[in-house]
Amino acid sequence: MSQEHFQEDKETDQYTKQVIENGLSRRSFLSRAAGGAAAAGLFGLSGLPAVAAGTAKTRDLEVATSSDGGATLSFLPKPKPIRDREIAETLTFDVVVVGAGASGVPAALSAAENGAKVAVIQKAPFALSQGNTGSGVDLATSEKAGVEALVARLIADSNHRCNPKLIRQWAYHSGEAVRWVIDRARQGGSPVVDQGSPVQRAILKVNGYGMGYVTSFFGPKPYTTGDGMRHLAKTAEKAGVRFFYLMPAVQLVQNKAGEVMGVIAKGSNGKYTKFLAKKGVILATGDYQNNKAMSDYFVPDVKHLGRKQLDKTGDGFALAYWAGGVIEPIGHTKMLHDFDAGPASMCDMPFLAVDRKGRRFVNETVEMSLLNNYLRDAENAGHYSQIFDSNYMAQAATWPGKLVPPEGLKNYMPDDPSPKKGVFESQVNTHVADTIEELARKIEADPATLAATVKRYNEVVASGKDSDFGKPADRLIPVVKAPFYGIHRRVRVSAICSGMLVDENHQALNAEGKPIKGLFLIGNLGGGFYGGVDYPLTVFGLSLGRCYTFGYLTGRHVAKL
Amino acid sequence: MKRTIAPKPAAALLVLLLTALSGGGLAAAGTAGKGQAARTSKHAGQGITCVQCHGKAAKKSAVAMQQCLGCHGETKELAARTAQVKPTNPHENRHFGTEADCNRCHHEHMTSENLCLPCHKFNFKVP
Ligand SMILES: Cc1cc2nc3c(=O)[nH]c(=O)nc-3n(C[C@H](O)[C@H](O)[C@H](O)COP(=O)(O)OP(=O)(O)OC[C@H]3O[C@@H](n4cnc5c(N)ncnc54)[C@H](O)[C@@H]3O)c2cc1C
Numbered sequence: 001m002s003q004e005h006f007q008e009d010k011e012t013d014q015y016t017k018q019v020i021e022n023g024l025s026r027r028s029f030l031s032r033a034a035g036g037a038a039a040a041g042l043f044g045l046s047g048l049p050a051v052a053a054g055t056a057k058t059r060d061l062e063v064a065t066s067s068d069g070g071a072t073l074s075f076l077p078k079p080k081p082i083r084d085r086e087i088a089e090t091l092t093f094d095v096v097v098v099g100a101g102a103s104g105v106p107a108a109l110s111a112a113e114n115g116a117k118v119a120v121i122q123k124a125p126f127a128l129s130q131g132n133t134g135s136g137v138d139l140a141t142s143e144k145a146g147v148e149a150l151v152a153r154l155i156a157d158s159n160h161r162c163n164p165k166l167i168r169q170w171a172y173h174s175g176e177a178v179r180w181v182i183d184r185a186r187q188g189g190s191p192v193v194d195q196g197s198p199v200q201r202a203i204l205k206v207n208g209y210g211m212g213y214v215t216s217f218f219g220p221k222p223y224t225t226g227d228g229m230r231h232l233a234k235t236a237e238k239a240g241v242r243f244f245y246l247m248p249a250v251q252l253v254q255n256k257a258g259e260v261m262g263v264i265a266k267g268s269n270g271k272y273t274k275f276l277a278k279k280g281v282i283l284a285t286g287d288y289q290n291n292k293a294m295s296d297y298f299v300p301d302v303k304h305l306g307r308k309q310l311d312k313t314g315d316g317f318a319l320a321y322w323a324g325g326v327i328e329p330i331g332h333t334k335m336l337h338d339f340d341a342g343p344a345s346m347c348d349m350p351f352l353a354v355d356r357k358g359r360r361f362v363n364e365t366v367e368m369s370l371l372n373n374y375l376r377d378a379e380n381a382g383h384y385s386q387i388f389d390s391n392y393m394a395q396a397a398t399w400p401g402k403l404v405p406p407e408g409l410k411n412y413m414p415d416d417p418s419p420k421k422g423v424f425e426s427q428v429n430t431h432v433a434d435t436i437e438e439l440a441r442k443i444e445a446d447p448a449t450l451a452a453t454v455k456r457y458n459e460v461v462a463s464g465k466d467s468d469f470g471k472p473a474d475r476l477i478p479v480v481k482a483p484f485y486g487i488h489r490r491v492r493v494s495a496i497c498s499g500m501l502v503d504e505n506h507q508a509l510n511a512e513g514k515p516i517k518g519l520f521l522i523g524n525l526g527g528g529f530y531g532g533v534d535y536p537l538t539v540f541g542l543s544l545g546r547c548y549t550f551g552y553l554t555g556r557h558v559a560k561l
Numbered sequence: 562m563k564r565t566i567a568p569k570p571a572a573a574l575l576v577l578l579l580t581a582l583s584g585g586g587l588a589a590a591g592t593a594g595k596g597q598a599a600r601t602s603k604h605a606g607q608g609i610t611c612v613q614c615h616g617k618a619a620k621k622s623a624v625a626m627q628q629c630l631g632c633h634g635e636t637k638e639l640a641a642r643t644a645q646v647k648p649t650n651p652h653e654n655r656h657f658g659t660e661a662d663c664n665r666c667h668h669e670h671m672t673s674e675n676l677c678l679p680c681h682k683f684n685f686k687v688p
Contacts, residue, residue, distance in 0.1 A: 270627065426681035427681065
C-alpha cells in the first residue's frame with residue numbers, strides 16, 4: 001500500500017527526524033560514556049542529544065539535563081549486570097513477547113499461527129488489560145476516499161505530529177485484525193461481539209464519504225478486555241504459545257553488535273530465566289503512568305490527576321532505551337476518561353458543567369476527553385460534575401449522544417438500592433436531589449457556590465445567549481425543575497499513548513534511525529501513532545484497535561523473519 | 562497460621578535500640594528510607610527480629626513478598642479465608658488475582674493502607 005502514497009516517505013522522514021533530534025536516547029550519552037561514571041557502572045542515566053541538552057557532572061554521577069537545564073533524569077536506571085550463575089534456566093524460542101496485554105497476546109498468537117515457537121512473559125499473574133471497545137475499518141463497506149479522509153482526520157486529531165504511515169497501516173489492516181481477534185477470543189470462550197458501525201455513528205461519514213467499521217466489544221462490565229485477553233490467551237496456549245506469569249522482564253540480552261538476542265526475566269522466587277529469541281523480542285509492556293518521575297517529566301500536565309492502571313512503571317521504556325531506542329520528545333499524548341460515574345453515552349452532552357467546588361468553568365461543548373486540561377490543578381484533580389434537571393429527556397433530546405431515562409440512571413446511583421448491571425458498582429457516582437443545595441452535598445460541591453452558579457446559568461439561558469462562555473444557544477437549557485441530577489465525574493489517566501521510535505514493521509529504531517535487530521515495540525510502548533495533547537475520541541476504541549492490529553501484524557512479521 | 566498481630570511500639574523501639582547498639586541493626590530497613598531507623602514494627606515484640614525478614618546481607622533491601630508467605634502461608638489459602646469479606650474479597654481481585662504483593666497494603670514500619678481506595682469505595686480495615 002505504501003507505493004500508493006507518494007507523500008508518505010517525506011512525511012515519515014519528518015516524524016522520524018523530529019524524534020531523533022528531540023527525543024530521549026543514549027546516543028550522546030554513549031559518546032561520552034568512555035570516561036564517564038556510567039562506564040564505571042556507577043549510575044546509568046540518560047542523555048538528551050547534545051544539540052538539545054548537555055550533561056552535568058555532580059561528583060561521580062553523570063546526569064542528563066533537559067534543554068532548559070532544569071530536569072535531571074533518574075527514571076531510567078541502567079540495568080545491573082546479571083551474571084550467568086544467577087540465571088537458573090535458559091529457554092530458547094523463535095519469538096519472545098513481553099507483556100500479556102491488548103497488544104502482546106494478539107502478537108503471540110499471531111506469531112504462533114505463522115509457525116513460530118512463542119513464549120510470553122508477563123509481570124502479572126495473568127493476562128491483563130483494560131477497556132471494552134476496539135475498532136477497525138471495514139474496507140468492504142468503506143469508500144477508499146472515506147478511508148483516506150479518516151486518515152486525514154486522525155492526523156489532524158494528532159495535531160499533524162504523528163507518523164502518517166502508521167495511521168494508514170491501522171486504517172488498511174485493522175478490520176481484518178479486529179475481526180481475527182474477535183474470532184480467536186471466541187474460540188477461547190469470550191462473549192465478545194462485533195458491534196460494527198452503529199456505535200461509530202459520529203463518524204460514519206467523513207468529508208461526505210461513507211465508512212464502515214468492525215468494533216469489538218469485550219463487555220459489558222465487569223467483563224473487560226482484561227478478561228478478553230485471558231480468553232485469547234487460552235486460544236494462544238492451544239496454538240502452542242507458552243505463558244510465563246509473575247515473571248517481569250528485567251533486561252534485554254544484546255550481543256556486541258547491539259542485536260537483541262533475548263530477554264531476562266525474574267521469577268517470584270528471585271531467580272532469573274533467560275529467554276533466547278531466535279527471530280525477535282516483541283515488547284508490549286504498556287505505558288508508564290505509575291512511574292511518577294517519568295510521568296512528571298514527559299507529561300507534567302497529569303501530575304495531580306489520578307491513575308486508572310496499576311504497576312505500569314514503564315519497564316519496556318527502560319529496556320528499549322538501554323538497547324539504543326529513542327523515546328518520543330516531551331509532551332506525550334494522554335488519555336483521561338470517566339465512563340463509570342454515569343452513562344458513557346451522556347459524557348459529551350453539553351449540560352451545565354461545574355468544577356469540584358461548583359463553579360462553571362468551560363463552554364460545555366468541550367468533550368470529556370479534553371476536560372482534563374481545565375482540571376489539572378491539585379484542587380480539582382480531574383473532578384467535575386454534569387448538572388441537569390428533570391426536563392432533560394425532552395429538552396436535550398436532539399443533542400448528540402444518547403440520553404438515559406431517569407429509571408436507567410438509577411443503575412449509576414450509589415444511593416439507590418436497585419441492583420446494578422453492566423457497571424463497576426464501586427465507581428458509579430450519579431445523584432438526584434430535590435434541591436440544588438442537597439445535590440451539591442451529594443456531588444461533594446459547595447452548596448452556596450453551586451446555587452449561585454445555577455442561578456447565574458439560568459439567567460444566561462433565559463437571555464438566550466451565553467455571554468459567559470459562548471456556548472451555542474441550542475445547547476442552553478435551564479436547571480429549574482426538581483428533582484435535579486448530577487453526575488460527579490472524575491477523569492483519571494487511562495493511558496499515556498506516546499512511546500518509542502519504530503518503523504512500519506514496529507521494529508525499534510536507534511538514534512541514527514537504523515533498525516535495532518531483534519527488537520520490536522507495540523501497543524502504547526510503540527510511538528508515532530499519536531502526537532496531540534490528548535488522545536482523540538473520534539473513532540471509538542481506536543487505542544485497543546491499534547493494539548490488536550499492530551500485535552497481529554508484528555507477530556506475523558517477526559514469525560516470518 | 563492465622564494470628565493477630567498488634568503493634569507494640571515500645572517493644573519495637575527496644576528491639577531496634579538493642580540491634581542498633583549491637584551493630585546488627587538496620588540503618589535503612591525496607592520502607593523506612595535511607596539513614597532512618599524504622600519507627601514501628603508490628604512484628605517486633607513477638608520475638609521476631611529484623612534479620613528474620615531483612616536477612617543478614619550488608620545492603621538491606623525491602624522484603625520480598627516470598628518472605629511474608631514463608632510464615633503466613635500461601636496466598637490462595639489467605640484468599641479462601643477472606644472470601645466472605647464484603648463488598649469484595651481483597652485477596653482475590655481483578656488486578657492481581659491472589660498474587661497482590663502483601664507490602665502494597667500491609668506495612669510493617671508505617672500505617673497500613675487500603676490500596677483500593679483511590680478508585681473504589683471498598684472500606685477495608687487493613688491490619
Ligand atoms: C479503565 C480503562 C478503560 C479503557 N477503555 C478503553 C476502550 O474502551 N477502548 C480503547 O481503545 N482503549 C481503552 N483504554 C486504553 C487501553 O486499555 C490501552 O491503551 C491498551 O490496553 C494498551 O495496550 P498495551 O498492550 O500497550 O498495554 P496493556 O494492555 O496495558 O498491557 C501491558 C502488559 O504488559 C505487562 N507488563 C508490564 N511490564 C512488564 C514487564 N516488565 N515484564 C512483563 N510484563 C510486563 C502488564 O502486566 C500488562 O499486562 C482504557 C484504559 C483504561 C485504563
